[in-house]
Amino acid sequence: MTVEHPALALRGLAKRFDGTIAVAGVDLDVPAGSFYGLLGPNGAGKTTTLSMAVGLLRPDAGSAQVLGHDVWQDPVTAKRLLGVMPDGVRLFDRLTGAELLAYNGLLRGMDPAVVDQRAAELLDVLALGDAGRTLVVDYSAGMKKKIGLACALLHGPRLLVLDEPFEAVDPVSAALIRDILTRYAAGGGTVVFSSHVMEVVERLCSHVAILAQGVIKRVGTIDEVRGGRSLEQVFVEVVGGRTATGEELSWLSR
């Protein structure tokens, strides 16, 4: 009997920066084939959690497995199965989009002919073909997101982990990214992405986890987490925060 591993399994992940506890013990199972949203306010620990989950940041404690392969003990296998778009897309940006994709593909040991063919297709689908000889450093923020996504997809990973893929992206590009991710998930891939945008998560995701102050406050399928309400209502209730009384900033009124 074969054991079905979750696409991503996090156990007790924790990270502290100096005096700040960024992530305080996160357990999460992302079922294979799911579209998983990681929601949380600024500073909740989303980027830190995802960075540890994909092997970019060493945790103080805990483990991360991609389809049963430990990210820290068996990184080559785990990273072969994984496509990552990190926050702020730290790219080698003195290259054109095509050069960056070629660099990524060859670094992964892919056949150069396959890299060329897939790179051309990705640039075309993501509407980056027109950027031609423009260096990635001169791309707009939205274009950088798209080339980051192309780099994450190039080797045909089974799991995609994306940090804020819709941030700084215009509606046309956002729709394009949504379509590509939806097709990828329909084809058997698993997507995990972080976001603050309820509407995107509600529209796309089968599952959601709400992270606040470094811990998971709610987790489950979208319907389980919503419990008949809107995701925004649940989010605000879980995360709390201050409400304006109307007295503040009175000097702004004329």
Ligand SMILES: Nc1ncnc2c1ncn2[C@@H]1O[C@H](COP(=O)(O)OP(=O)(O)OP(=O)(O)O)[C@@H](O)[C@H]1O
């Ligand atoms: N390299 C670092 N050095 C020091 N503190 C850090 C570092 N990275 C993150 N932190 C702190 O850890 C906490 C969690 O940050 P993180 O970036 O993971 O949150 P986030 O949920 O991704 O936030 P945002 O939505 O604003 O991107 C914050 O308090 C942040 O200031």
